[in-house]
Amino acid sequence: MDPMSSFNPTQASRPKDLPLVITGKTVKTYLKDARANDVSVDFEKVAALDDTTESQASETSGFASSVPHCDRCHDLVHSSRGTSIDHPSIENIADSVAESPHKRNHVYHVLDAADFPMSLIPSIHSYLSLAKPRSQNRRSQHQYTVRPTMSFIITRSDLLAPTKEKVDSLMPYFREVLRKALGRSGEGMRLGNLHLVSSKRGWWTSELKKEIRERGGGNWMIGKFNVGKSNLFEGLFPKGSGGQTSLHNELPLQEAAEERRIIPDFLPESQLLPPPQVEVPYPTLPLVSSLPGTTASPIRIPFGNNKGELIDMPGLERGNLEWYIQPEHKLDLVMTSRPTVKQHKLKPGQSLLLGGGVVRITPVLGEANRDMVVLAYPFVPLEAHVTSTDKAIGTQQQERESGIASILAADIGSHFQSAGVFSLETDVTKHHASAVLRSGVPLSRLPFRVYSTDILIQGVGWVELVCQVRRKPREKIFMDPNSLADGEHTELSPGSDLSLPHTAFKPYSPQLQQQSQHPTVEVFTPNGEHVSSRMSMSAWSIWKDGRVLRSRDKPSRQRKPMSGEKAQRKRQAAMRMVATS
Known part of the structure; x- marks a missing residue:
C-alpha cells in the first residue's frame, strides 16, 4: 500500500x-x-x-513569502557590514528608464537634506530625456507629452527643524537654492514639483502615496547612494491598494501571475530591468541600511492590480570620503537624527577640527579683520574641536600626537589639500541682531553687519559659519613719503598748475582688496574634495527660536579674577587709615 x-x-x-x-x-x-x-x-x-x-x-x-537572504544581505541586516557595489552611471539609469513597459512614467529625484544641493544630479533632464519642466509664466500652455515627468523630493527633512511647521517655512529657501544649483536651465523653472518629506516622521508622505496610487504607471526613485531612497520607498509604497475584485476579473490575473512565476534559467544580456514580481497586498520591501550601495539592482514592486509599480534604482556615485575613515567609524558619517549643536568661537590663530581632522576650517585674516571672530555651528554627527592652527595642521596631517579623538585611517596625512576659500556673503543681521532691531533701531543705522554661509560636507552635514564685521572699515591716512624731506613741507598755492584736487582715490594694493571683501575661511579635506557651500539657512536661529534653555545647558558664569585682590584691599585699608588720622 x-x-x-x-x-x-x-x-x-x-x-x-x-x-x-x-x-x-x-x-x-x-x-x-x-x-x-x-x-x-x-x-x-x-x-x-x-x-x-x-x-x-x-x-x-496576504503577505509575500519570506525571501531568503544572501550572505551580503545577512551581514548588512545583522552586522552592519558589507562591500559596496559598483555604482551605475546616469547613462545606465537612462537606459533602464527607456526600457519601461509603461506608457506613463514619472521620475522622483531624491535629494538629501543634510548636504543639499550636493546630491543633485546635474543635467538630469537631458540625460533621462524628460519632459520640459513648467516655466514661471502662469499663462503658459501645458504641453502634453509621452516623455517621463520629474519631481524633486528632499528627504530626511526632520534633520532641519524639530517641527513640521518650521520645515514648511523653509520651502522658499530650498526652492531658491535649487534654482541656483540648476544653473541657467533652472532660472525659468516654476519648481512647483519640489517636496520636503520625512519618512521617519511621516511628513508629507501620505500625499505622495496618494499621488502615486492615482497616477499609476512607472514611478522611478533615482538619486545618489545613501540619500534615503529605500527608506522613503517604504513610506511611499501604496500597500493594500489592490482592493476587492470579482471572480470573473480575478481568474485572468491568477493565470498571468502563474505565467510570470515561470522564470527562465537565464535572462537576455540586453535586458536591464529584472522581471516583474507577483503582486501581493503587503510585499517584501527593499532592504534599508546605512552603508552605501545597499541596493544592487532595480527592485520592481507592482500595486493596484498591476495598475503601476514603484521602482527603486541603485544609487549613483556620491564621493569616497569613507575611504579615509577607520572601518569601525564609517557609520559615524551618517547623521540619523538631529545632533546636539553647540556654538564654537574661532579666534585669530585658531581652527575648527571635525572628526579629529576629517575637515579643518581656518579663518583667513587680513589687515582689515585681524581681530575677526568666527562663530561655528556644526550640524554634523562628528565631534568638533577648536584648537590652534599649528596644532590643527599637525593633527590633520598626522605629524604630531594629540589628545583629540580622531577617526582618520592610518597614513593618510599627505592626502589633505585645500578645498578652496569660501566667503561669508549671506547677510543675516536680522536674525542675529533681532534684539537691537526690536528696540526700534533701524537696520540702516547699525554700525555692523553679520554675514554667514553654510559649508557643506558631502553625505555628512553642514557647518554654519557666522561673523560680525564693521559696516565701514577703519580709514587709514596715507601720506606720500616723497612729499616730506627732513621735516620740510612745501605747500602749493591753490592756483598753481601742480596742485591736485583732493580725491578719495587710493592706489591698488592686496590689503585694500582684502579690505573690501567679505570674511573668508579656508577648508582642508582629503584631496581637496567633498565640500561645497550654499547661502546660509540660519538653522541655528530656527532651532533656538522658542526653545527653553535648561539650567544645565546655560553657560557657567565666569568668576571674578582674584589677581591683585589682596594687594588692593591693603591699599584701600591704608587709605582709610590715612583719612581717619
Whole structure:
C-alpha cells in the first residue's frame, strides 16, 4: 500500500475554528515517518504539497513569502557590514528608464537634506530625456507629452527643524537654492514639483502615496547612494491598494501571475530591468541600511492590480570620503537624527577640527579683520574641536600626537589639500541682531553687519559659519613719503598748475582688496574634495527660536579674577587709615 495514499494532512489535529492550511510541519512529519518505515517517497506529490502550502499561506495572510537572504544581505541586516557595489552611471539609469513597459512614467529625484544641493544630479533632464519642466509664466500652455515627468523630493527633512511647521517655512529657501544649483536651465523653472518629506516622521508622505496610487504607471526613485531612497520607498509604497475584485476579473490575473512565476534559467544580456514580481497586498520591501550601495539592482514592486509599480534604482556615485575613515567609524558619517549643536568661537590663530581632522576650517585674516571672530555651528554627527592652527595642521596631517579623538585611517596625512576659500556673503543681521532691531533701531543705522554661509560636507552635514564685521572699515591716512624731506613741507598755492584736487582715490594694493571683501575661511579635506557651500539657512536661529534653555545647558558664569585682590584691599585699608588720622 502506498503510504502517500494513506497520508492525509487535512486530518491533522487542529482547532475547528482555524482554516484548512497544509503546513510544512505535516510534510516533514510524513517524510520522517516514511524514512523510519523504509518506504519510498513520491517527491512529485511532496512538491505539489509544498506549492499548495505556499499558495494557501499567501492567500490567507496576504503577505509575500519570506525571501531568503544572501550572505551580503545577512551581514548588512545583522552586522552592519558589507562591500559596496559598483555604482551605475546616469547613462545606465537612462537606459533602464527607456526600457519601461509603461506608457506613463514619472521620475522622483531624491535629494538629501543634510548636504543639499550636493546630491543633485546635474543635467538630469537631458540625460533621462524628460519632459520640459513648467516655466514661471502662469499663462503658459501645458504641453502634453509621452516623455517621463520629474519631481524633486528632499528627504530626511526632520534633520532641519524639530517641527513640521518650521520645515514648511523653509520651502522658499530650498526652492531658491535649487534654482541656483540648476544653473541657467533652472532660472525659468516654476519648481512647483519640489517636496520636503520625512519618512521617519511621516511628513508629507501620505500625499505622495496618494499621488502615486492615482497616477499609476512607472514611478522611478533615482538619486545618489545613501540619500534615503529605500527608506522613503517604504513610506511611499501604496500597500493594500489592490482592493476587492470579482471572480470573473480575478481568474485572468491568477493565470498571468502563474505565467510570470515561470522564470527562465537565464535572462537576455540586453535586458536591464529584472522581471516583474507577483503582486501581493503587503510585499517584501527593499532592504534599508546605512552603508552605501545597499541596493544592487532595480527592485520592481507592482500595486493596484498591476495598475503601476514603484521602482527603486541603485544609487549613483556620491564621493569616497569613507575611504579615509577607520572601518569601525564609517557609520559615524551618517547623521540619523538631529545632533546636539553647540556654538564654537574661532579666534585669530585658531581652527575648527571635525572628526579629529576629517575637515579643518581656518579663518583667513587680513589687515582689515585681524581681530575677526568666527562663530561655528556644526550640524554634523562628528565631534568638533577648536584648537590652534599649528596644532590643527599637525593633527590633520598626522605629524604630531594629540589628545583629540580622531577617526582618520592610518597614513593618510599627505592626502589633505585645500578645498578652496569660501566667503561669508549671506547677510543675516536680522536674525542675529533681532534684539537691537526690536528696540526700534533701524537696520540702516547699525554700525555692523553679520554675514554667514553654510559649508557643506558631502553625505555628512553642514557647518554654519557666522561673523560680525564693521559696516565701514577703519580709514587709514596715507601720506606720500616723497612729499616730506627732513621735516620740510612745501605747500602749493591753490592756483598753481601742480596742485591736485583732493580725491578719495587710493592706489591698488592686496590689503585694500582684502579690505573690501567679505570674511573668508579656508577648508582642508582629503584631496581637496567633498565640500561645497550654499547661502546660509540660519538653522541655528530656527532651532533656538522658542526653545527653553535648561539650567544645565546655560553657560557657567565666569568668576571674578582674584589677581591683585589682596594687594588692593591693603591699599584701600591704608587709605582709610590715612583719612581717619
